Amino acid sequence: MTPEPAAPTTGDPGVLRVALLGYGVVGSQVARALVENADDLAARSGARLELVGVAVRDASRPRDGVGTVVPASLLTEDAEALVDRADLVIEVMGGLEPARSLIRRAIAAGASVVTANKALLAAQGPELFEAADAARVDLAFEAAVAGAIPIVRPVRESLAGDQVRRVLGIVNGTTNYVLDQMTTLGLDLSDALAEAQALGFAEADPTADVEGYDAAAKAAILASLAFHTRVSIDQVAREGITGVTAADVVAAATTGHVVKLLAIAERTAEGVSVRVHPALVPAAHPLAAVHGAFNAVFVEADGAGPLMFYGQGAGGRPTASAVLGDLVSAARDRLSGGKGSYESAYASLPVLPADAAVTRYQVRLVVADRPGVLAQVAGVLADHGVSIDAVRQTTGEESADGTASLLITTHAAREASLAATVAAVDGLGSVHEITSVLRVEGV
Ligand code: NDP
Ligand code: HSE
Numbered sequence: 001m002t003p004e005p006a007a008p009t010t011g012d013p014g015v016l017r018v019a020l021l022g023y024g025v026v027g028s029q030v031a032r033a034l035v036e037n038a039d040d041l042a043a044r045s046g047a048r049l050e051l052v053g054v055a056v057r058d059a060s061r062p063r064d065g066v067g068t069v070v071p072a073s074l075l076t077e078d079a080e081a082l083v084d085r086a087d088l089v090i091e092v093m094g095g096l097e098p099a100r101s102l103i104r105r106a107i108a109a110g111a112s113v114v115t116a117n118k119a120l121l122a123a124q125g126p127e128l129f130e131a132a133d134a135a136r137v138d139l140a141f142e143a144a145v146a147g148a149i150p151i152v153r154p155v156r157e158s159l160a161g162d163q164v165r166r167v168l169g170i171v172n173g174t175t176n177y178v179l180d181q182m183t184t185l186g187l188d189l190s191d192a193l194a195e196a197q198a199l200g201f202a203e204a205d206p207t208a209d210v211e212g213y214d215a216a217a218k219a220a221i222l223a224s225l226a227f228h229t230r231v232s233i234d235q236v237a238r239e240g241i242t243g244v245t246a247a248d249v250v251a252a253a254t255t256g257h258v259v260k261l262l263a264i265a266e267r268t269a270e271g272v273s274v275r276v277h278p279a280l281v282p283a284a285h286p287l288a289a290v291h292g293a294f295n296a297v298f299v300e301a302d303g304a305g306p307l308m309f310y311g312q313g314a315g316g317r318p319t320a321s322a323v324l325g326d327l328v329s330a331a332r333d334r335l336s337g338g339k340g341s342y343e344s345a346y347a348s349l350p351v352l353p354a355d356a357a358v359t360r361y362q363v364r365l366v367v368a369d370r371p372g373v374l375a376q377v378a379g380v381l382a383d384h385g386v387s388i389d390a391v392r393q394t395t396g397e398e399s400a401d402g403t404a405s406l407l408i409t410t411h412a413a414r415e416a417s418l419a420a421t422v423a424a425v426d427g428l429g430s431v432h433e434i435t436s437v438l439r440v441e442g443v
Contacts, residue, residue, distance in 0.1 A: 014047030016331050019086035019111075020054045021079055021102060022093035023063060023070075025200050026116055026143070027054065029320035030090060031070045041324070045331035052086060055079035055093070084109060088330055090323060091115040092143075094204070100124055107131045107139070112330040114323055116143035119208070122217035122233035125224070129343040138333050138340045140326035145218045146171050146295040148318035149311040150325075155225045155299065156341055163302040164226040167265040168442060171218040173201040173293030173314035174209035175241050175261040179278075180291050182249050183258055189242070201293045201314040211240035212276040215263045222297070223265035223274040228347035231265075237275040237354030244278050248436050251364055251407060252280050254394065258288045262441055266357075271350035273357045277439060280362055285442040298442075355416035360389070360440040362409050363422065366432040369404040373430040377406065380428065384421040387411040403432055409440065 018034065020027055034041065034051045042048045051074060059075040066072050076082055079102055083089055089106040091099050091113060099120050106113050113132070115121070121128070121144055132139035142152045146169065155164065170176050174196040181192035193210065196202050201209075208214045216236040223231040241261050252259050257280035266273045281288045286308050290296040295313025300306050312318035333340050367373045374391065381388055387410060394405040410418070418437070426434050 014335065015050050016045070016047045016087040016334065017052045017085060018049050018327070019052060019082045019089045019106075021082070021089065021091045021099070023054050023056050023066070023075070024092070024094075025316045026319045026323065027090075027092040028063070028065055029316035030092060030323050032065055033320055033324055035069050041328060045328045046335045047331055049088070049327065049331060053082040055082050080105060083111070086111050087334065088327060089113045090327065091117055092323065093117075094119065096120055096123060100128070103128055103139070104131060107135050107137055110135060110137060112138040112140070112334055114138075114140045114143075114326040114330055116141070116319055116323055118144040118214070118217040118221060119233075122220040125221070125232075125343075126230050126345070133342050136339045138326075138330040140330055140340060141221070142326050143319045143322035145221050146297055146309070147173070147311070147313040147315065148321045149295055149297065149309050149313060150322070151222070151297050151309050152225065154307075154309065155222065156344075159226075159299070159301055159304065162304050163267075164299060165267055165302065166300040167222050167226050167263070167297060168287060169218070169222065169263040169297040170260055170287055170290050170295050171222075171263045171297065171313060172209055172212075172215040172261060173295055173312075174203070174206065175212075175215070176290060176295065177201060177293040178210070179241060179244065179249075179259055179261065182244070182246060183253075184291070186246065188246065189244070196293065199293065200316060210242055212238045212261065215261060215276045219263035219265055219274050219276050222263065223272060224343075224345070226265055226299070227267055227272050227349055228344045229272055229349040229351070230345045231272065231274050231351055235274060235351040237277070237357065239277040241278050243436075245436070248438065251394070251436070252438075255280070255362065255392070255407065255409065256283050257281060257362075257440070258283060259438070260287060260290070262287070264441065267349070268352070268358070270356065271352045273352045275354065275357055279439045279441040281442045287442055355414070355419065357415045358412050359415070360410055360412050360443060361418050362407060362438050362440055363425075364394075364405065364407050364435040365425065366403050366405050366435060368430040368432065369402050370430070374406070376428060376430060377408070377425055380424045381408070381410070381421055384417050384424065386413045386417055386421045405435070
C-alpha cells in the first residue's frame, strides 16, 4: 500500500524537520545556510526548516562552524535515529552505503530526500526513484550533476516538450582544472591535481575524478533524463585523463583545439551512446572557453537548438546552493501535499556499446621519412573505410633521425573501425610509434 506522506510537524507558520547526513565540504555549507538564512528559507518554503541533527562518522572531532554557527548538540553518529525524526533528509555523506539504506529508510517513513550523491544515483537510481514515486515523496538531486549549475531541472522539466539530441558536458571540475592548468601554465598532471585537491574540488579518492568515474556517473544521470531511458554507470564507456600528455595539449593547439574531458550523451538512429573521454574541442566552441574548475553543459535539442549551462560545478557553497534549492522545492511540495517530477524512463532506448560510437579522430604517429609511407598509411585507412579530413607533417621534411611526425584528422568514423585501423597502421614496418589517438568533438 502507498504510504501517506507524513504531515508537517507543527502549525503556523509550520515547521519541517531537516536531517543533514554529512558535515563535510558540502554539508558544512548547507548547515551554515540553514542557520544563517533561516528566515529567507522559511519565507520561500512556507515553513521553518529546522535543522534537527547532523550525522557524521566522528561527532567528537572539532569542526569549523560547530559550536558557533551550528550547535554542537546537533551532531550525532546515529544517522538512522536522525532520519527517523525528519520530514526532509539531506544526504551529503557520499558513497553507496550507508547512504542508500538511509535514503530508503527516509522514503519508507514518508520523508522527502535531497541528495548530491551522483555515484549512488548512477548505480542504484532506479530502485530509489521507484521507492520515492511509490511513497509520493520527492527525491531531488540537482547538486549531483555539475554542482551549482541548474541542469537537472532544465533537462527534465524545461525541455520535457522537446527532443534532446545531444548533451556535451564538462562535468568534472577537478579534471577541467588539471587540463586547464596543463594548457595555460604548462603544469604537469600531478601538480595540477594536488592543487585541485587542496581547493576541495576533488573526490575523497581522486581516482574517481582522473579516471572519469565521477563524470561517467553524471553522464549516466544526464543521459537518463535527456532520453527518458535508464542508463547506469556501467553502460557508460569511460576513459580518464591519465593518458593525456603535455605533448597532446601542445599538438591540440597546433590544430586549433583544446583538450577537455567530456561527458557525451547522444541519440542516434540505433539508440543512445553515452561516453566519457578526453577530446579535442575546437577553440571556437563555447566549451573550449570553460576554464579552471568551472563546468558547462552544452545541450542540443530539436526545438530549442543549442543551449549552454555554465557555472561552478564543485565546491561547498556552490553545491550547497543547489541542495538548498531542492530543499525549498521539496518543502513546498510537502506543504501542498504534492510531489515534484516523477522520473521518466518510458522511451527505454537501447544503450549502445562503446565501439558503436561515431566521431572524428586525430591520430599522431611517427613514421619513417621516406617516399610512399604516407600513401601506405592512407591506404590502410581507406581499406578500413575511414576517410581522411586532413594530414599534417609536424616535423621538418628531412628530420635528423630519418623520421617524420604525422597528424591525421579523420572524418566521422565508427569507434570499432578506428580501433581496427589504428591496429593495422601500427603493424606497418614504416610506422615507428602511434603517439596518441584522440577523439574530436563539438564540430
Ligand atoms: P566529504 O567527504 O567532505 O564529507 C562527507 C561527510 O559525510 C563527512 O562529514 C563524513 O563524516 C560524513 N559521513 C561519511 N560517511 C558517513 C557515515 N557512514 N556515517 C555518518 N557520516 C558519514 O564529502 P563532500 O561534502 O565533498 O561530498 C558529499 C557528497 O556530495 C558526495 O556524494 C559528493 O559526490 C557530492 N558532491 C560533492 C561536491 C564537492 O564539490 N565536494 C560537488 C557535488 C557533489 P566525518 O566528517 O565524521 O568523516
Ligand atoms: N569531484 C567533483 C568534481 C565534485 O571535481 O567536479 C563535483 O561533483
